[in-house]
Amino acid sequence: MSKHHVTTTINGEAVEFLCETQETLLDVLRNTLNLTGSKEGCASGDCGACTVIMDGKMVCSCLVLGVEAEGSSVTTVEGIADGETLHPVQRKFLEHAALQCGFCTPGFIVATKALLDANPNPTEEEARYWLAGNLCRCTGYDKIIRAVMDAAAEMRGEARAA
Amino acid sequence: MQRLNYAAPKTVNEAVSLLAGASGPAKLMSGGTDLLVQLRSGRLKPELIVDLKHVPGLIGIREEAGGFVIGASTPGATLEAHAGLKAAWPGVVEAMDLIGSEQIQGRASLAGNLCNASPAADSVPAMIAAGAVAVVVGAKGRREVPVEAIPTAPGRTSLAKDEFILEIRLPPRPAHSGDAYLRFIPRTEMDIAVVGCGVNVTLDAAGVCTAARVVLGAVAPTAVLVPAAAAALIGHKLDAATLAKLDAAAQAACKPITDKRGTIEYRTKVAGVMARRTAAIAFERAQGRAVKGH
Ligand SMILES: Cc1cc2nc3c(=O)[nH]c(=O)nc-3n(C[C@H](O)[C@H](O)[C@H](O)COP(=O)(O)OP(=O)(O)OC[C@H]3O[C@@H](n4cnc5c(N)ncnc54)[C@H](O)[C@@H]3O)c2cc1C
Ligand code: FES
Ligand code: FES
Numbered sequence: 001m002s003k004h005h006v007t008t009t010i011n012g013e014a015v016e017f018l019c020e021t022q023e024t025l026l027d028v029l030r031n032t033l034n035l036t037g038s039k040e041g042c043a044s045g046d047c048g049a050c051t052v053i054m055d056g057k058m059v060c061s062c063l064v065l066g067v068e069a070e071g072s073s074v075t076t077v078e079g080i081a082d083g084e085t086l087h088p089v090q091r092k093f094l095e096h097a098a099l100q101c102g103f104c105t106p107g108f109i110v111a112t113k114a115l116l117d118a119n120p121n122p123t124e125e126e127a128r129y130w131l132a133g134n135l136c137r138c139t140g141y142d143k144i145i146r147a148v149m150d151a152a153a154e155m156r157g158e159a160r161a162a
Numbered sequence: 163m164q165r166l167n168y169a170a171p172k173t174v175n176e177a178v179s180l181l182a183g184a185s186g187p188a189k190l191m192s193g194g195t196d197l198l199v200q201l202r203s204g205r206l207k208p209e210l211i212v213d214l215k216h217v218p219g220l221i222g223i224r225e226e227a228g229g230f231v232i233g234a235s236t237p238g239a240t241l242e243a244h245a246g247l248k249a250a251w252p253g254v255v256e257a258m259d260l261i262g263s264e265q266i267q268g269r270a271s272l273a274g275n276l277c278n279a280s281p282a283a284d285s286v287p288a289m290i291a292a293g294a295v296a297v298v299v300g301a302k303g304r305r306e307v308p309v310e311a312i313p314t315a316p317g318r319t320s321l322a323k324d325e326f327i328l329e330i331r332l333p334p335r336p337a338h339s340g341d342a343y344l345r346f347i348p349r350t351e352m353d354i355a356v357v358g359c360g361v362n363v364t365l366d367a368a369g370v371c372t373a374a375r376v377v378l379g380a381v382a383p384t385a386v387l388v389p390a391a392a393a394a395l396i397g398h399k400l401d402a403a404t405l406a407k408l409d410a411a412a413q414a415a416c417k418p419i420t421d422k423r424g425t426i427e428y429r430t431k432v433a434g435v436m437a438r439r440t441a442a443i444a445f446e447r448a449q450g451r452a453v454k455g456h
Binding site for chain 2: 062
């Protein structure tokens with residue numbers, strides 16, 4: 001029997017690929033489509049490094065089968081910037097030095113964008129709970145939270161919080 | 163290696179005939195948050211995955227005859243976003259919302275949590291307390307089963323090979339009713355319950371309990387409905403003597419194991435404490451006060 005032929009939309013573009021049933025969406029993104037921004041930290045849904053937005057919901061792409069992408073719309077970290085212009089969340093992560101090794105960063109960027117799309121004015125507590133499924137071994141999270149809160153303020157059109 | 167096949171049936175009949183006709187082991191999939199982890203670890207070796215999410219009715223929430231009908235595969239994030247469901251059954255929604263991270267919430271379902279049959283499954287005590295009914299379909303037709311009759315042992319259910327859960331039904335709410343779910347974990351997020359407790363009560367206008375269901379999770383091979391704990395509440399307000407009886411009845415119902423999350427003694431003691439705290443929230447909600455749970 002042949003592989004599954006999947007037609008989907010990734011970062012706004014129509015994409016077709018072939019995959020085996022047991023290949024995850026993360027496997028397909030990284031190995032077949034060369035979209036290596038999404039990372040595999042654990043392959044068990046615990047770390048969030050593989051976070052993508054699928055049909056409006058944030059999911060771990062390591063816990064989605066590639067074939068499930070048929071007919072769906074997926075946003076990966078590669079689809080967050082507007083061409084060469086970084087998304088405010090990306091810019092604020094750089095400004096606040098909210099990354100060290102960077103392995104967790106794509107997941108945090110996608111999760112933060114999903115947070116701010118759903119809730120433009122989160123409290124720090126809400127932001128911390130929202131990001132509880134994204135693990136970072138380097139930063140201790142404080143810089144990440146500062147970047148998130150600052151990006152939210154900028155996107156609301158408010159002056160930078162001191 | 164045996165090839166793993168995948169099917170995404172578009173009707174109930176198609177799904178049932180795929181299951182009935184499968185030559186090797188088949189596994190159902192809703193959100194896949196348990197299934198994919200078990201596939202990866204090699205614990206499961208199915209030949210066919212039947213993805214239920216394209217069967218009509220499996221995703222979505224509707225109100226019917228004063229109650230709620232929740233498609234079996236509906237993700238937790240959709241429950242959390244449903245204001246009407248949250249107002250009527252805050253305990254069921256908060257129990258589902260405790261499962262995993264926001265990412266897990268984008269996929270995890272009530273039916274998956276129930277049919278994975280973990281003794282610590284968070285939504286299960288809340289569903290049982292609510293008197294939820296699972297609508298099961300299979301080759302022999304359709305049957306309605308109380309949720310507590312689905313899991314039979316860790317990892318096992320009472321469903322036949324050709325059966326799956328179509329929807330979960332929550333009954334209409336009498337006036338002055340409230341439910342709650344609390345779990346005890348050593349941290350605030352992303353852990354498995356040491357003890358979980360679901361309580362659902364109806365009070366009279368004076369605040370005296372007229373009906374109750376109390377359910378404990380993670381203290382026995384399956385979630386346990388504790389009639390003696392309900393009996394401690396019925397006919398009473400939530401005073402100190404009632405709470406003490408509730409605590410004792412909850413402890414008496416525990417048949418836990420000792421593992422890395424807690425000893426038998428610890429789990430038993432915590433079960434009593436969780437029953438008290440959960441009941442307090444359910445009573446507050448039944449009296450019309452919005453109370454934040456966990
Ligand atoms: C990082 C992480 C954290 C988690 N945290 C928690 C937690 O805090 N609390 C908790 O309780 N669980 C937790 N889980 C476990 C899991 O997310 C839940 O059990 C979830 O509700 C499973 O739902 P699902 O739709 O993803 O199930 P699936 O993985 O799709 O299925 C689970 C089982 O149910 C069967 N099944 C699925 N749908 C149906 C149906 N309609 N009819 C019959 N059988 C069906 C499948 O065959 C499988 O055996 C966690 C998992 C991960 C990966
Ligand atoms: S790689 Fe998917 S959550 Fe860790
Ligand atoms: S920057 Fe290294 S894991 Fe987060």
